[in-house]
Amino acid sequence: MKPPNYKQDNNQGSYWHSSLKILWGILLVWFFVSFGCGILFKDTLDEIKVGGAPLGFWMAQQGSILFFVSLLILYSYLMNKLDDKHGYGEEK
Amino acid sequence: MDQTTWNFIFIGISFGIYIGIAIWSRAGSTKEYYTAGGGVSPFANGMATAADWMSAATFISMAGGIAAAGYGASKFLMGWTGGFVLLTTLMVPYLRKFGKATVPDFVGDRYYSDAARLVAVICAIFICMTYIMGQMRGVGIVFSRLFGIEIWMGVLIGGGIVYFYAGLGGMKGITYTQVAQYCVMVFSYTIPVIFISLIITGDAVPQLGLIGNYIKDGAENAQPLIQKINQISTDLGFQEYTASSSNTLDMFCITAALMIGTAGLPHVIVRFFTVKNVRAVRKSAYWTLSFIAVIYLTAPALGIFARTNFVEEINQKKYQNAPNWFKNWESQGMIAWVDKNEDGIMQYRAGDVFSGKPIFVEKPDTTLTGPRKVSNEINFVSDNEVYYDKDIIVLANPEMAGLPPWLIALVMAGCVAAALSTAAGLLLVLSTSISHDLMKKIINPGISDKQEIKYARIASFGAIAIAAYFGINPPSSFVAKTVAFAFGLAASSFFPTLIMGIFSKRMNKEGAIAGMVCGIGFTLSYIIYFQFITESKEFWFGISPEGIGFFGMGINFLVAFIVSSLTPPPPREIQEMVEEIRIPKGAGKSIDH
Known part of the structure; x- marks a missing residue:
């Protein structure tokens, strides 16, 4: 292992900047599917049906959880790609 | 084999596995x-x-x-x-x-x-x-x-x-x-x-x-x-x-x-x-x-x-015709029925049957034919006659579905x-x-x-x-x-x-x-x-x-x-x-x- 380089170089700066962008994107969707669809806009969404269930209710009890899992898979994929691009990638 | 034997077998095997892993x-x-x-x-x-x-x-x-x-x-x-x-x-x-x-x-x-x-x-x-x-x-x-x-x-x-x-x-x-x-x-x-x-x-x-x-x-x-x-x-x-x-x-x-x-x-x-x-x-x-x-x-x-399932099987049914699991869990103290209007039929409604958890007069008894009496203060404001502990939704589920x-x-x-x-x-x-x-x-x-x-x-x-x-x-x-x-x-x-x-x-x-x-x-x-x-x-x-x-x-x-x-x-x-x-x-x- 190389000794860590403490100088704030450009590569490190742009890595952090890009990872914050990914982070904000993920958290935006996270907020929208749970607090948004499941609580704040629940009544409006209930007008639409998935199968026999009102959409707002379904989002609160099923949909949001499915989104959470997908978000974490996406996060892992995007961050791993970012690591590799900036040379911070590790063995799989 | 009866239920208790099966319980012993399953819990015993799982504990054996846990302890085995701990030693390893x-x-x-x-x-x-x-x-x-x-x-x-x-x-x-x-x-x-x-x-x-x-x-x-x-x-x-x-x-x-x-x-x-x-x-x-x-x-x-x-x-x-x-x-x-x-x-x-x-x-x-x-x-x-x-x-x-x-x-x-x-x-x-x-x-x-x-x-x-x-x-x-x-x-x-x-x-x-x-x-x-x-x-x-x-x-x-x-x-x-x-x-x-x-x-x-x-x-x-x-x-x-x-x-x-x-x-x-x-x-x-x-x-x-x-x-x-x-x-x-x-x-x-x-x-x-x-x-x-x-x-x-x-x-x-x-x-x-x-x-x-x-x-x-x-x-x-x-x-x-x-x-x-x-x-x-x-x-x-x-x-x-x-x-x-x-x-x-x-x-x-x-x-x-x-x-x-x-x-x-x-x-x-x-x-x-x-x-x-x-x-x-x-x-x-x-x-x-x-x-x-x-x-x-x-x-x-x-x-x-x-x-x-609970409502369909219990509500407006005669107590005598209640399914087996109902009586099993009643004898466990997780279900209770109080016949408020004395018609022998179980009415399940919104509201409390009585205050708090049921306090039974008799000890659990499988030979009991009638409902177990409770000594709680009965709440006559509500028509609800059926009390159930919410944990039975998971615990009694296999019996409700008629599983072995x-x-x-x-x-x-x-x-x-x-x-x-x-x-x-x-x-x-x-x-x-x-x-x-x-x-x-x-x-x-x-x-x-x-x-x-x-x-x-x-x-x-x-x-x-x-x-x-x-x-x-x-x-x-x-x-x-x-x-x-x-x-x-x-x-x-x-x-x-x-x-x-x-x-x-x-x-x-x-x-x-x-x-x-x-x-x-x-x-x-x-x-x-x-x-x-x-x-x-x-x-x-x-x-x-x-x-x-x-x-x-x-x-x-x-x-x-x-x-x-x-x-x-x-x-x-x-x-x-x-x-x-x-x-x-x-x-x-x-x-x-």
């Missing part, structure tokens, strides 16, 4: 004891974390809670899963890179202060202690039901087993035991639901059944299940199953507090220190949530099936697995907080590796003894209120402090300590005032104690930023350390298993 994976070094040497595969760690996360209360009571509250219970479903998104994106990759064994370790080093470390240790101990008491109680109750022994004996047996493999095996032992426990839990939870789904909706996938048709009245009368339950609910005087919460702000705050609390629970965070690098942490996080989701996506389906006794035994083994796995994870954090953070880092830095493990084992013995004591003698109605405590505390202490430690280079020790103290102080006072001091339900802005952690977090952030802007920035090496943890590469060495 005995920890030799502190690194193995605290973080399993950092060499657990992401997949195995995902299963272990899922088992650690899902407690006895989740396993036994959640589906029943959903059945009773309908849409209102969504806050728990979203709160306890959505927290993992915060945990994964904001916390664990960076804390894993930092590479120390415990959460107070990070707080102490990042804020270059033993005072901050001490506050963190006290929080960790308090959170885990409140949590583990409920688990011990849960184990005791399950054992007492299974084998007809007293609750205190059940608590002692459970405590002994947990101490044996958590104290001996440390994190390594716990992790591999939890993998086995997850498997027991997931089979015992989902299989009965699949069968009841087939009966009610004809769909083998419960999640599709949930949005499918109710077919029990025959194919020509099929109608969407949700429509059916809404209609049943309003007919019996309940609100619609899918009706919105009357207080959206409170619902929002509780969901947020549960999510933030989840991301700040030390026993969940340390689980991710057991994998080899940051890439593995990310992978492990999505496996964890996937394994949790299997059960969390099944619970709402189970809730709705069981509620529909061995499957019922499997469900029992699942309950025990859920309680033991969570208790073990908490016990580990408790013991490391004392041996590592308190003894090694604050009181006596000179102790050797061997001594440290010895202290950890002694500490876990002490912790399990205290937890068992409170499991046997719960401080009056305290256990039920621990949710508010543990999550409120985690949300107002660890979550903001850790976030600022990672995302703000400017945050200094003065800010962090002031923030923690104010956040915790506010949250605890609010919870203690409304839970223990006053009977009043006049909450500020209608926010219940479960949701106040969300504001506690806000106060922590605010105070921390104000105080840190008025005091000098942290030393240069600390700022460099923060730079360093933001880069994933080089997250410590690991030991392969």
Whole structure:
């Protein structure tokens, strides 16, 4: 292992900047599917049906959880790609 | 073979497996004891974390809670899963890179202060202690039901087993035991639901059944299940199953507090220190949530099936014709019927049958033909005649679906697995907080590796003894209120402090300590005032104690930023350390298993 380089170089700066962008994107969707669809806009969404269930209710009890899992898979994929691009990638 | 024999066989086999794993994976070094040497595969760690996360209360009571509250219970479903998104994106990759064994370790080093470390240790101990008491109680109750022994004996047996493999095996032992426990839990939870789904909706996938048709009245009368339950609910005087919460702000705050609390629970965070690098942490996080989701996506389906089934089989039926499971659970004291209008028919309606839990006049007796009499004060305001404990939604489900006794035994083994796995994870954090953070880092830095493990084992013995004591003698109605405590505390202490430690280079020790103290102080006072001091339900802005952690977090952030802007920035090496943890590469060495 190389000794860590403490100088704030450009590569490190742009890595952090890009990872914050990914982070904000993920958290935006996270907020929208749970607090948004499941609580704040629940009544409006209930007008639409998935199968026999009102959409707002379904989002609160099923949909949001499915989104959470997908978000974490996406996060892992995007961050791993970012690591590799900036040379911070590790063995799989 | 009868039910008791099957119970003995299943519980016996599962205990044998847990103890076998503990002996095989005995920890030799502190690194193995605290973080399993950092060499657990992401997949195995995902299963272990899922088992650690899902407690006895989740396993036994959640589906029943959903059945009773309908849409209102969504806050728990979203709160306890959505927290993992915060945990994964904001916390664990960076804390894993930092590479120390415990959460107070990070707080102490990042804020270059033993005072901050001490506050963190006290929080960790308090959170885990409140949590583990409920688990011990849960184990005791399950054992007492299974084998007809007293609750205190059940608590002692459970405590002994947990101490044996958590104290001996440390994190390594716990992790591999939890993998086995997850498997027991997931089979015992989902299989009965699949069968009841087939009966009610004809769909083998419960999640599709949930949005499918109710077919029990025959194919020509099929109608969407949700429509059916809404209609049943309003007919019996309940609100619609899918009706919105009357207080959206409170619902929002509780969901947020549960999510933030989840991301700040030390026993969940340390689980991710057991994998080899940051890439593995990310992978492990999505496996964890996937394994949790299997059960969390099944619970709402189970809730709705069981509620529909319960009403259809019980309401307006003659007591003599009640199904067998009804009488079984009545003799267990989990169901009661009071014939208020003396027509011999059971009316299930909204409202309480009587005040509190049933107090039966006669002892349980299987030869009894009539209903068991209760001595409670009967509530004649409501027409409801049927009382049921919400835990039977999971416990009686296999019988409702007409499944064989061995499957019922499997469900029992699942309950025990859920309680033991969570208790073990908490016990580990408790013991490391004392041996590592308190003894090694604050009181006596000179102790050797061997001594440290010895202290950890002694500490876990002490912790399990205290937890068992409170499991046997719960401080009056305290256990039920621990949710508010543990999550409120985690949300107002660890979550903001850790976030600022990672995302703000400017945050200094003065800010962090002031923030923690104010956040915790506010949250605890609010919870203690409304839970223990006053009977009043006049909450500020209608926010219940479960949701106040969300504001506690806000106060922590605010105070921390104000105080840190008025005091000098942290030393240069600390700022460099923060730079360093933001880069994933080089997250410590690991030991392969």
